[in-house]
Amino acid sequence: MKKFRNVAGMLLMALTVSACGAGGEEEGSTEASGSSNGSEGGNNEAAEEIVIEHQLGETTVEANPEEVVVFDFGSLDTLDTLGVDVAGVPQANIPSYLEEYESSDYENVGGLKEPDFEKIANMAPDLIIISGRQQDAYEEFSKIAPTVFLEVDTQDYMNSFEENVTTLAKIFEKEAEAEEHLAEVKADVEALNEKVSAKDEEALIVLANDGKVSAYGSGSRFGIIHDEFGFPESDENIEASTHGQSVSFEYIAEQDPDYLFVIDRGAVVGGQSSAQQVVENELTEKTKAYQNDRIIYLNPDFWYLSGGGFVSVSEMVKEVESVIEG
Known part of the structure; x- marks a missing residue:
């Protein structure tokens, strides 16, 4: 016992x-x-965690997240350049140069302004990236997963662009690659600015939308043409805004710009793509821009849908540079 x-x-x-x-x-x-x-x-x-400060708040993100939903096409552009895989995107209105994301390999997470929250929740993403078109739904996104708001500040385009790229590079551990691409883009912008500034010719930027036109100036959505590329404004009193200042063709004729840059919204949002027929009329034919063949129709994929990405900013520079050198 x-x-x-x-x-x-x-x-x-x-x-x-x-x-x-x-x-x-x-x-x-x-x-x-x-x-x-x-x-x-x-x-x-x-798991390493990173705290990201952005315009809508502060978000703690796991480093190198695997399941990523991206609503901002500029960020998608940058991530694609850096070789980062994503899981879901809004597949309507994807820029043509990113058309691979329309395939069934990626989840369709709704529209740019109408996210499919149920599908996103079922995906259980590690990170959601949004921009201005989704900012009102930030809180709802944040209930599903860590959400980061990334949008270019049009008042300080290149610094803002660089900050967004740096943020993405930090999250996905792609700092070296991002630094290399950033250096190239910044050098191209500086070179273009020198060429434009040497000419001292004025420009006017308009958005054509189903028969109507809106003007954009410095600090506006397309103000990079003035603020970073160096074109003086034909009208320094244009109100800086997202939707532009509604103007008439009489106004365009009165401004008589050396260059008239046109973005055709209808070409990318399902409207009527008729910018040239609308813009080139009896009034605008009197301008220096028309007479010198300097009405330039910019690619709306880069300018309207995916601004602030590596490819889009590079292509913006190339489009404008080709006009200067032509």
Whole structure:
């Protein structure tokens, strides 16, 4: 009987030590990370977290997230250039140069202004990236997953563009690649500015939308032409806004710009693509821009849908540079 009690006591002690050891290991793991990923060999590595400050708040994001939903086409452009995979995008109105994201390999997460929240929630994404068209739904997105707002500040285009790129590069651990691409784009913008500034010729920017036109000046949605590329404004009193200042063709004739840059909204949002027929009329034919063949129809994929991406900004520079050199 004594021998039995000794064996029982030893077994009880062994069980107690084992339980304490397991509890201590679990507690230590929790203190280290708050969440952990299992790895071979039984070791748990803490997932690195990054705090991103943006216009709509502060968001804690896991480094190098795998399941990513992107609503901002400029960010999608940049991530595509950096070789980052995404899981879901709004597949309507995708810029033609990003048409690969229209395939069934990617989840269609709704429209730019009508997200499919149910589908997004079912995807359980690690990160959601939005911009101005979705900012009113920021709180709803944030209930599903960490959400980061990235939009170019048109009052400070290139610095804002660089900041957004740097943020994405930091999240996805692509700093070296991003730095290389940024250096190229910035050098191209500076070179274009020198060429434009040497000419000292004025420009007017308009958005054509189903028979109507709106003008955009410095600090506006398309103000990069003035603020970064160096074109003086034909009218310095244009109100800076997202939707532009509604103007008439008499106004365009009165301004008589050396260059008239036109963005055709209808070409990318399902409207009537008839910008040239609308813009080139008896009034605008009197302008220097028309007479010198300097009415330029800019690619709306880059200018209207996906501004602020590596490819889009580079192509913006090329489009304008080709006019200067032509």
